[in-house]
Structure formats: C-alpha cells, structure tokens
Amino acid sequence: MKLAVVGGGSTYTPELIDGFARLRDTLPLTELVLVDPAAERLAVVGGLARRIFARQGHPGHITTTSDLDAGVDGADAVLLQLRVGGQAARAQDESWPLECGCVGQETTGAGGLAKALRTVPVVLDIAERVRRRAPDAWIIDFTNPVGIVTRALLEAGHRAVGLCNVAIHLQRKFAALLDVPPEGVHLDHYGLNHLTWELAVRLGGPDGEDVLPRLLAEHGPRIAEDLRLPAPVLARLGVVPSYYLRYFYAHDEVVDELRTKPSRASEVAAMEERLLKMYEDPALDEKPELLAKRGGAFYSEAAVALAAALLGGPAGAAAGTGPAPGSVQVVNTYNRGTLPFLPDDAVIEVPARVGPDGARPLPAPAVDPLYAGLIANVTGYEALALEAALHGGRERVFKALLAHPLIGQFTQAEDLTDRLLAHNREHLAWL
Known part of the structure; x- marks a missing residue:
C-alpha cells in the first residue's frame, strides 16, 4: 500500500508519521512518499520520519521527493496538507482584515477567502496530476479551507474526502471527561468545516x-x-x-x-523554527512535545482511520483506535439531502459511513434554525468563494466578501476586496 503526502515538509508531518507507525495494523503501509518543493526542509523532516519508523519497528519504506508526479505515481491514497504562500501569507491574512474592523484569521472571514483563492487552483492542478499518475487513488484533503477545497475537488470529479481534526x-x-474509551463516544457533529x-x-x-x-x-x-x-x-x-x-x-x-x-502566524513561525532545529538532531526519533502546541491534535488518528476505511484496510481495534472499513467518521463530503435546507452539492462536515465507495452521510437530526440559518448563510458565501477561486475577477471577490456574515457591509466589502487583491497579487494568476 502506497500513500503520498503532498506538503510532506510540513512541521505537522511527524505527528502524521507517529500515527502511521503506531497504527500500522490499521493502515499497513509499505511505501510512504513525502512530497514537497522545499527540498532542504523536506530532507530534515524526512530524516526524522525515518527515525520514527525505525524506533517503532515499522517495516514501511519512506522516500522524499520534490517531483510531484513521481511522488504520487501509483499511490493508493494522496493526502494534501499544503499552505500556498507559507506562513508569510498567513500573517497577511491575519493582519489586513483588522484594518477594516474584521476578524483576521486564515480560514474564517476575509482571510479565509484569500486562502481559498490562493489554494484552490493549486490543489486542482495537483489533483489532475494525481488523476493521470494514480487514477484510482483517494485524495484526502487536510488543506484549509477544507470545505471549499473539498467542494472544488468533488466538482472536478475527483475521488476526494475532506478531513478536519476538530471532531x-x-x-x-x-x-476523557466521561472516563470512557474514545471509540465509545459518537458525536452528532453537524455543520460546515470550522462551523459546527x-x-x-x-x-x-x-x-x-x-x-x-x-x-x-x-x-x-x-x-x-x-x-x-x-x-x-x-x-x-x-x-x-x-x-x-x-x-x-x-x-x-x-x-x-x-x-x-x-x-498566531508569528507564534507558529517561531515555533516552526524551533521544531525544525529539533528535527535536525539525529538523536531525535519521536515527535517532540512542542509539536502538540502547533495544532492538529489527533490529526494522525483521524487520517489513519479515514485512509484505512477508504482503502478497505483491517480494523484498528487491536491498536485501540478503531474505526473499521465502513465505519462512521466525521468527514467533509457532499450534502446529498442530509441537511434539507442546503443544496445537494454543498459540502458539509458530518458523521458519515466511510468505505471503499466513499463517504455517505448518516441521516441528520433536525437542526435548530439558530444554527441552520448561519450554516445556510456561510454555504452561500462558500459557493461564491469557489466561483471566485475558479474564475477570478474583482467582482466575484467582492460578492463573496459581501455575502460573508462576518462582513456583509458594502463599504467594508469594497475596502477588503482592494486589500485582499493587493496582498495576494503574486499568488493570483488572473491578476
């Protein structure tokens, strides 16, 4: 079984590697490829990844490459965890919205739209190359904004499921609060990515x-x-x-x-610098405690469970993590009538039964109008955001910002549009 991680040079990656090593009975990888254009950083992360596998006795082979096509060739699954523009772009997403009196955050509001505009075209290009080199591969998207990116992938006909670690x-x-095993807790978790x-x-x-x-x-x-x-x-x-x-x-x-x-961008950038210094130490063969402060808690467990279910792998009961193929997991996928107040092609974050044929949402309980109204509002924004990401144009960007419930005022939307475009010109080909 081959799995490729695009964005494998991320400081998140040792968390993922640790999960692959611990849960090898759930997801029996024979080959793991870390793909990243940052060759020097990739070499550091790749070295630690191999040491983690060796420490835990995982027999799988880890390779690193900056050649995307070679990395995904023949893969059974491809996990996307990239950040277009890096922490520098994130820092901008968190700053210029504040100048207009709006939240500055990388996945919510105006900053979230900027991230979507930068990210969707890149992810779709990657997915097309995956389709050519590994036509049967599942794409697991951990790249934010997960809901919008997953919808872009699904609308383009890719075998894709979105993943977030919030649930x-x-x-x-x-x-932990109930003093019961995690696999004994099921969440009625409903809404959109980062809005549940x-x-x-x-x-x-x-x-x-x-x-x-x-x-x-x-x-x-x-x-x-x-x-x-x-x-x-x-x-x-x-x-x-x-x-x-x-x-x-x-x-x-x-x-x-x-x-x-x-x-947060400045805090994460400083933390990443420290983490990479740690990763360079040839004596380090486990994920450091500092990584827990980076975010993404339990990301590896969720990723392993999802990949195992999509690929029809064995149950993870022996590892104490669990879901077997066909099990219920919280994922991002098409609505298909699950929430009747949304279009079928909206991407929602809900419990779904996951197996080799993909994700099928469970029947949903009635959602109180207090939450349904906001979900519907943000779904409208996400549809407009995807149009702007796919087709470009200042007017599309403006309409998406005007539709967002954290903005919704004409003068703010105009001002934010100008600032968004000024700060992202190098990442938006249509400009």
Whole structure:
C-alpha cells in the first residue's frame, strides 16, 4: 500500500508519521512518499520520519521527493496538507482584515477567502496530476479551507474526502471527561468545516444514549473555557459549538484582542523554527512535545482511520483506535439531502459511513434554525468563494466578501476586496 503526502515538509508531518507507525495494523503501509518543493526542509523532516519508523519497528519504506508526479505515481491514497504562500501569507491574512474592523484569521472571514483563492487552483492542478499518475487513488484533503477545497475537488470529479481534526479532538476531550474509551463516544457533529455544533454526544454509537446534557451540567465551565466562550452561553445553547464559532459569537471582542496581541502566524513561525532545529538532531526519533502546541491534535488518528476505511484496510481495534472499513467518521463530503435546507452539492462536515465507495452521510437530526440559518448563510458565501477561486475577477471577490456574515457591509466589502487583491497579487494568476 502506497500513500503520498503532498506538503510532506510540513512541521505537522511527524505527528502524521507517529500515527502511521503506531497504527500500522490499521493502515499497513509499505511505501510512504513525502512530497514537497522545499527540498532542504523536506530532507530534515524526512530524516526524522525515518527515525520514527525505525524506533517503532515499522517495516514501511519512506522516500522524499520534490517531483510531484513521481511522488504520487501509483499511490493508493494522496493526502494534501499544503499552505500556498507559507506562513508569510498567513500573517497577511491575519493582519489586513483588522484594518477594516474584521476578524483576521486564515480560514474564517476575509482571510479565509484569500486562502481559498490562493489554494484552490493549486490543489486542482495537483489533483489532475494525481488523476493521470494514480487514477484510482483517494485524495484526502487536510488543506484549509477544507470545505471549499473539498467542494472544488468533488466538482472536478475527483475521488476526494475532506478531513478536519476538530471532531476527533472534541471526541477525545469528551471521552476523557466521561472516563470512557474514545471509540465509545459518537458525536452528532453537524455543520460546515470550522462551523459546527455538537448536537448530541452519544455513548456506544449513533443510536446510543445522549449524554451531552450531563456533560454540560457537570463540565460546562471547563468546556466553555476551552472554547473561550462564557459558560452561561453554552448553558443557554445546550450544545457545544466549535471554537471557530467564537469568531461569530464574540466578533468584536476577538477583533480587539487580535489588534493587541502577537499574531498566531508569528507564534507558529517561531515555533516552526524551533521544531525544525529539533528535527535536525539525529538523536531525535519521536515527535517532540512542542509539536502538540502547533495544532492538529489527533490529526494522525483521524487520517489513519479515514485512509484505512477508504482503502478497505483491517480494523484498528487491536491498536485501540478503531474505526473499521465502513465505519462512521466525521468527514467533509457532499450534502446529498442530509441537511434539507442546503443544496445537494454543498459540502458539509458530518458523521458519515466511510468505505471503499466513499463517504455517505448518516441521516441528520433536525437542526435548530439558530444554527441552520448561519450554516445556510456561510454555504452561500462558500459557493461564491469557489466561483471566485475558479474564475477570478474583482467582482466575484467582492460578492463573496459581501455575502460573508462576518462582513456583509458594502463599504467594508469594497475596502477588503482592494486589500485582499493587493496582498495576494503574486499568488493570483488572473491578476
């Protein structure tokens, strides 16, 4: 079994490698290829990857290459984890929206649109090359904005599923609070990528007992603290929103904070510099603790489970992680009537049964209008954002910004359009 990781020079990659090594019974890789244009960085990450495999006794062969076509040739699955423009582009996404009084964040609001415009054309080019060199391969997209990128891939006819670590992170957190194994916790996790709510937390499976009211009653303040939302807000909602909802529920407070603190991009850039220095150490043969602060918690477990299910691999029960092929996992895929208030071709983030034929969403519970309205609004924005990413044009960019619920004002949309284009000219071929 061959798997290629595009963006393999990322500082995230050792987290992924650690998961592949620990969960080799779930996903029995024989060949793993790390693909990245940054050859020097790739060599450092690749060296650590091989040492991790050796330490844990994984028999698979790890290679590195800057040649995309060679790297994906004959792959069974290709995982995308790239960042067009690097941390420098992220730093811009987090800064210029603040000048207009809007949240500066790399996946939400105006910064999220900028990232989509840079990313979609690059990902589609990669996917076309995968189709030529590995026509039966599954594409697993971890590249943000996951919902928009996954929709672009699906509309182009690729075998693709989107992946985010928010759901598995919450599953692990709730399991710890309940003192039960993670595989015994099922989330009624519904919405869009980075715009989701846990409508229920069930024990044992999709039809199990809902213990969310108990969780909120016994651990509400702790959960609220993690989300950086007031505990009374969670109590009033009766659900657990993803932490990205803070950008909507406390927008002005967040803008004030972002204007007075170092950007996340600067923190991550400094952390990446430290991580790469660590990775250079030939004695290091495990992922360092610092990597946990980089983000992407439990990313490897989610990626292994998804790839194993798509490729029809064995169950991971022996490794204690679990999902077998055909199991229920939270993924990004076509709506297909799951949420009746959205178009069928919207990409949603929901529990789905995943197997070699792809992802099929489970029947969804009724979604309260408080959440359905915002989901529908952002879905409209995402459709416009994808049009702008595919076809370019200032007017398309402006309409997408005007449609976003964090913007929605004519003068702000005009100003943000000018700033977005000025900061991304080198990445947008149509300019």
